[in-house]
Amino acid sequence: MIRPWFSGDNGRRRLRTLALAGTVLATLFLLWQSDEPASSRAPSSNLRGPAEPDGFVVGGQYRSWDEQGNLRIHLTSPRIEQFEDTGIAHLDQPEAQLFSEGDPTPWLIESNTGKLEQSSEQLELTGNVRLIRQAGNAPSTLETEALTLDNSNGTVYTDQPVTITEPFGVTHSTGMKAWINERILELNSRVEGHYETVR
CATH class of the missing domain: 2.60.450.10 (Lipopolysaccharide (LPS) transport protein A like domain)
Structure with missing residues (x-):
């Protein structure tokens, strides 16, 4: 009988490790995509205009x-x-x-x-x-x-x-x-x- 690699206690640990690694990779990818230079962010005065209080x-x-x-x-x-x-x-x-x-x-x-x-x-x-x-x-x-x-x-x-x-x-x-x-x-x-x- 062939047992799947994720069955049993070892398999559950491997599955958790794989899920954790996937979460970390997804988080790093999202941070990399949203990494915008601070200089390109407009201050609130630019958004509302100089004539607005x-x-x-x-x-x-x-x-x-x-x-x-x-x-x-x-x-x-x-x-x-x-x-x-x-x-x-x-x-x-x-x-x-x-x-x-x-x-x-x-x-x-x-x-x-x-x-x-x-x-x-x-x-x-x-x-x-x-x-x-x-x-x-x-x-x-x-x-x-x-x-x-x-x-x-x-x-x-x-x-x-x-x-x-x-x-x-x-x-x-x-x-x-x-x-x-x-x-x-x-x-x-x-x-x-x-x-x-x-x-």
């Missing part, structure tokens, strides 16, 4: 406090897109409340878009920018097309034309700078005002 926030809020723990800025936006490489966040329809020392009434700022540089805490606002300052019963409004908020210095400024509407008149200027804590507004050039006299 690394992440986004819906209904985002940003707050900043001074050294004493007092709230200085409260910024909200329906959508914020973040770009990690540049440290910049793009904001849709941002609205901000700016608090000055000793005054519980904040300045209000709104615009169509904004760009926040996270390292310098500078917020560049563009498109229908409005800065509203509540003074007594009637607010004063500053309107321009571009405005920069420098949170580290507590200033807002622009070199664009501005229109300031107050309860008793309107002022036009090209460029301005305001210090929030000191409540000082400096108009740069081409200042023209129309005021109603109080009787």
